């Protein structure tokens with residue numbers, strides 16, 4: 001549906017491996033003072049300046065993690081960086097460098113990789129991170145992208161999953177479930193397009209959802225805001241797999257229970273409308289959808305005044321003793337255990 005047929009195709013074999021690496025990376029300028037040596041040597045060199053180095057990596061595989069029939073390559077490059085930066089911010093660290101490794105089949109011309117790297121470059125520019133290395137290899141089929149992100153933080157600022165305490169408030173940034181519904185829309189349009197290639201979908205009513213799926217933003221702004229209002233969360237995690245799965249990680253690592261209130265979960269109006277259209281429960285989507293890349297964290301009750309009324313934050317529950325379990329308090333005021341269902345369970349449910 002998005003494919004642009006008017007493209008020139010330069011075969012990767014015309015450039016050779018080093019020519020390709022040089023071509024793709026020549027415009028990446030170094031921005032971080034901690035980057036001592038970047039692309040071009042056997043390894044990059046980072047000056048940690050007495051701080052702790054935070055590292056996270058992700059591997060994305062065509063057909064498993066992304067579908068190029070509706071994911072433009074520029075967006076894919078951008079999103080590959082976002083999913084990694086999100087993990088660095090979830091540690092309350094500043095993201096400073098990335099490495100990008102790709103495996104490509106000869107199905108991809110140079111122009112396709114230029115698009116991918118344009119997205120990576122945009123992400124690096126907006127989030128002020130340096131591309132300092134990577135690896136380039138061939139694949140027999142499809143595209144693989146692995147991004148590793150590095151970040152720096154003062155030792156006393158690092159926020160793990162294990163610090164939540166009984167009585168802490170459970171807080172989330174932004175809203176949830178929109179990315180999952182964006183994916184449902186894109187997959188539906190893909191099927192329509194297969195049957196009727198000339199159909200022109202009107203995606204305007206779904207613009208926010210599609211943007212959340214194709215161009216997510218890692219919440220660096222939330223990390224900056226928390227610093228500004230002088231809050232250090234007691235624990236934090238980013239929401240990549242769905243709210244319930246992340247809550248369970250926080251509680252298990254912190255050895256606590258939780259009470260999560262269904263009526264407090266922040267949902268965008270477009271997301272609610274589309275859930276009605278798909279006849280799917282919006283709470284289920286928020287709990288199990290994933291790919292929101294929002295931050296979920298706990299704060300001491302004494303910090304409540306600092307976030308009160310701030311539209312970036314929603315208090316969705318509170319931490320309880322471990323023995324009380326992890327529970328969702330529904331709108332009907334019944335208590336049900338929180339289980340990690342993930343998108344697998346969700347996709348089964350939508351099929352019946």
Ligand code: ADP
Nearest residue numbers: 021025039040041042100101102133134135136
């Ligand atoms: P080596 O033989 O030591 O693995 P390479 O020839 O693969 O080195 O890489 C040369 C330089 O280019 C290194 O600095 C490496 O980190 C960088 N590099 C390789 N592939 C990529 C890529 N896809 N994106 C960014 N940098 C890359």
Ligand code: MG
Nearest residue numbers: 134135136137
């Ligand atoms: Mg190499």
